[in-house]
Amino acid sequence: MRHIISLLMENEAGALSRVAGLFSARGYNIESLTVAPTEEATLSRMTIVTSGSDAVIEQITKQLNKLIDVVSVMDLSEGEHIERELMLVKTRAEGEAREELKRMTDIFRGRILDVSDHTYTIELTGSRTKLDSFLVAIGRELILETVRTGVSGIGRGNRILSL
Amino acid sequence: MEMTGAEITIRCLQEEGVEFVFGYPGGAVLHIYDALFQQDKVKHILVRHEQAAVHAADGYARCSDKAGVVLVTSGPGITNAVTGIATAYMDSIPMVVISGQVPTYAIGEDAFQEVDAVGITRPCVKHNFLVKDVKDIASTIKKAFYLAKSGRPGPVLVDIPKDISNQKCGFVYPDSIAIRAYQPPGRGDSEQIRQAAELLMQARRPMIYAGGGVVLSDSSAELTDLVKLTGFPCTNTLMGLGGYPATDRQFVGMLGMHGTYEANMAMQHCDVLVAIGARFDDRVIGNVEHFAQVPRKIIHIDIDPSSIAKRVKVDVPIVGDLKLVLEELLSVLRKNEKKTGDIADWWKQIEEWREFGGGLRYKNSSEIIKPQFVIETLYNLTGGDAYVTSDVGQHQMWAAQYYKFNHPRRWINSGGLGTMGFGLPAAMGVQLMHPDATVACVTGEGSIQMNIQELSTCLQYRLPIKVLSLNNRYLGMVRQWQQFFHGNRFSESYMDALPDFVKLAEAYGHIGMFIEKPSDVEPAMKEAFSRKNDLVFMDFRTDPAENVYPMVPGGKGLSEVVLSEDL
Numbered sequence: 001m002r003h004i005i006s007l008l009m010e011n012e013a014g015a016l017s018r019v020a021g022l023f024s025a026r027g028y029n030i031e032s033l034t035v036a037p038t039e040e041a042t043l044s045r046m047t048i049v050t051s052g053s054d055a056v057i058e059q060i061t062k063q064l065n066k067l068i069d070v071v072s073v074m075d076l077s078e079g080e081h082i083e084r085e086l087m088l089v090k091t092r093a094e095g096e097a098r099e100e101l102k103r104m105t106d107i108f109r110g111r112i113l114d115v116s117d118h119t120y121t122i123e124l125t126g127s128r129t130k131l132d133s134f135l136v137a138i139g140r141e142l143i144l145e146t147v148r149t150g151v152s153g154i155g156r157g158n159r160i161l162s163l
Numbered sequence: 164m165e166m167t168g169a170e171i172t173i174r175c176l177q178e179e180g181v182e183f184v185f186g187y188p189g190g191a192v193l194h195i196y197d198a199l200f201q202q203d204k205v206k207h208i209l210v211r212h213e214q215a216a217v218h219a220a221d222g223y224a225r226c227s228d229k230a231g232v233v234l235v236t237s238g239p240g241i242t243n244a245v246t247g248i249a250t251a252y253m254d255s256i257p258m259v260v261i262s263g264q265v266p267t268y269a270i271g272e273d274a275f276q277e278v279d280a281v282g283i284t285r286p287c288v289k290h291n292f293l294v295k296d297v298k299d300i301a302s303t304i305k306k307a308f309y310l311a312k313s314g315r316p317g318p319v320l321v322d323i324p325k326d327i328s329n330q331k332c333g334f335v336y337p338d339s340i341a342i343r344a345y346q347p348p349g350r351g352d353s354e355q356i357r358q359a360a361e362l363l364m365q366a367r368r369p370m371i372y373a374g375g376g377v378v379l380s381d382s383s384a385e386l387t388d389l390v391k392l393t394g395f396p397c398t399n400t401l402m403g404l405g406g407y408p409a410t411d412r413q414f415v416g417m418l419g420m421h422g423t424y425e426a427n428m429a430m431q432h433c434d435v436l437v438a439i440g441a442r443f444d445d446r447v448i449g450n451v452e453h454f455a456q457v458p459r460k461i462i463h464i465d466i467d468p469s470s471i472a473k474r475v476k477v478d479v480p481i482v483g484d485l486k487l488v489l490e491e492l493l494s495v496l497r498k499n500e501k502k503t504g505d506i507a508d509w510w511k512q513i514e515e516w517r518e519f520g521g522g523l524r525y526k527n528s529s530e531i532i533k534p535q536f537v538i539e540t541l542y543n544l545t546g547g548d549a550y551v552t553s554d555v556g557q558h559q560m561w562a563a564q565y566y567k568f569n570h571p572r573r574w575i576n577s578g579g580l581g582t583m584g585f586g587l588p589a590a591m592g593v594q595l596m597h598p599d600a601t602v603a604c605v606t607g608e609g610s611i612q613m614n615i616q617e618l619s620t621c622l623q624y625r626l627p628i629k630v631l632s633l634n635n636r637y638l639g640m641v642r643q644w645q646q647f648f649h650g651n652r653f654s655e656s657y658m659d660a661l662p663d664f665v666k667l668a669e670a671y672g673h674i675g676m677f678i679e680k681p682s683d684v685e686p687a688m689k690e691a692f693s694r695k696n697d698l699v700f701m702d703f704r705t706d707p708a709e710n711v712y713p714m715v716p717g718g719k720g721l722s723e724v725v726l727s728e729d730l
């Protein structure tokens with residue numbers, strides 16, 4: 001099962017490698033990992049998308065909690081949450097495809113950020129599946145390059161990850 | 164008054180009440196060694212190899228309630244120390260390792276003797292630090308000791324670049340330290356403890372399984388109270404030996420790969436299992452699926468939540484300091500009017516297993532020295548009162564089986580990592596902690612050669628360790644596996660070209676004894692132990708064909724045990 005684990009950790013050199021090292025050393029899978037400082041400068045927030053049986057996920061959260069630099073851990077996918085990922089796609093954009101791409105971008109509520117004679121660069125945010133569907137919708141042959149940030153997540157309503 | 168980073172480092176050790184630092188000097192720690200030289204509170208023990216420094220500090224910690232302290236230089240100094248650090252990590256031993264690092268301005272330039280100490284040690288420390296500002300040294304060392312000793316203990320590394328140890332600042336040693344992300348567990352959850360008590364009352368085939376956590380948390384008194392109050396059988400893991408008195412009738416012996424038949428059978432067939440400071444590892448319960456075939460309720464008490472439900476499903480998890488949890492559990496049980504259930508049938512069954520397994524038995528010989536006989540003699544002569552360190556192999560298992568430990572912290576061995584070369588340096592740490600005690604190092608001719616150079620350290624500090632080498636001319640444990648599982652193909656397990664250990668001991672300034680006849684074992688040992696001030700190296704020529712029994716083959720279940728063939 002896919003899980004989204006959110007954690008707050010000390011914004012210190014080496015903290016990221018402790019988390020990444022834990023996953024590789026124990027053979028846990030990482031689908032994506034994002035990290036950036038929070039409004040509280042001493043803390044970073046990380047979102048890890050992983051998968052595994054319930055027992056594995058339980059171990060992952062326990063092992064993360066055990067890291068001295070990790071302040072708090074939450075399995076977002078255990079409750080109501082929002083997940084978002086940002087994607088930039090550079091496509092071939094020539095002839096009829098130009099109109100079609102613009103239409104698709106509108107449908108998916110994306111934006112065209114950069115235009116050249118032969119290309120578009122499109123920005124899209126959403127869940128992983130939405131981004132995947134967009135790529136399918138425009139078709140492989142047009143895609144020149146994609147870059148995705150990996151999932152960031154946050155709980156809904158009163159679900160708050162804090163110190 | 165301003166002090167250099169090096170002076171601050173040593174001052175911190177003084178403030179922590181550190182008696183011994185085990186180490187080896189080098190370029191990156193010269194300032195620290197200079198500061199060490201100019202004081203006499205903290206004594207330095209100069210080993211002959213950094214691995215031994217760590218094992219010595221480790222032995223010192225295991226036989227006391229203190230953290231071991233190590234000081235090594237950058238590059239090869241710290242890489243040599245890694246095996247020792249990993250050994251301590253696997254067995255949760257409190258330790259602070261201070262390593263020198265190349266100067267901050269040279270880090271990342273592949274400078275002379277530069278390695279990424281924090282990176283290399285990351286998977287085998289509880290935590291580590293690279294100090295980048297002299298003002299952080301004191302608080303970092305304070306944190307290091309706090310982390311090493313609190314919660315589930317473990318080694319902590321503090322890497323100090325050379326320029327930082329030479330810069331100056333004022334010195335204040337913090338009284339206490341708070342780390343916001345780190346709250347070691349204290350009391351257990353009362354509701355869970357009540358549930359545990361409830362289960363214990365209902366049990367008809369109960370079993371208490373206690374590990375190294377009992378020793379580390381100094382909870383053997385509480386464990387003993389629990390076993391006595393309930394009348395339940397108790398087993399110890401290799402790491403837990405001495406946690407419960409081995410000569411007591413309720414003790415069913417060590418369990419696991421080389422555990423007694425009765426301990427393993429009781430473990431497999433119990434209906435309520437209380438795991439205390441133990442972690443169900445592969446050498447203990449063997450095959451997890453096989454273990455799970457028998458339904459049983461499991462109560463698991465441990466300070467580390469990640470140890471709980473890692474390999475087996477747990478019905479009542481209790482996270483907390485073992486001492487506090489056991490105290491509370493005891494008081495709940497004492498208050499309860501209901502008595503524990505009738506377990507007479509269960510004991511009858513256990514006694515039958517005891518009978519069938521024949522306990523620990525071997526066929527003694529008047530021709531050739533049986534290794535088990537050496538350990539039995541050691542036990543009898545020392546009245547069970549010695550500190551026994553061991554290396555890794557068959558001799559380790561025989562020591563664990565045949566020396567009856569009645570007290571915690573007397574049995575010092577590398578259980579988790581299984582590090583050959585541990586025994587002698589660990590014995591140095593033990594002897595320094597307990598200068599008047601009898602310290603015996605049980606080893607093999609293979610293991611002893613992994614840190615034999617420490618005989619020199621033993622002479623320098625006059626450590627009268629008694630080394631009992633069970634010399635079977637084989638890497639015996641490897642040979643045993645090859646005999647059982649690899650068609651007697653003894654690939655590279657024969658120890659050829661062995662040194663004359665008597666001469667070797669003498670060359671290092673000690674006494675060496677060669678013992679070949681079974682009838683000489685006791686007199687030789689008596690003579691050795693009467694030499695209170697000397698290190699005596701006893702080279703016992705033992706039966707090369709002897710195997711360790713019982714044995715649960717790797718990957719098998721606890722009841723698939725192989726008992727000795729010739730009994």
Ligand SMILES: Cc1ncc(C[n+]2csc(CCOP(=O)(O)OP(=O)(O)O)c2C)c(N)n1
Pocket residue numbers: 554555556557558559581582583584606607608609610611633635637638639640641
């Ligand atoms: C550093 C290290 N290398 C290899 C091993 C694998 N190993 C486990 S037991 C053993 C044999 C030990 O031989 P010896 O010390 O002579 O003891 P014996 O088994 O003969 O009693 C070996 C090689 C180990 N545990 N540690």
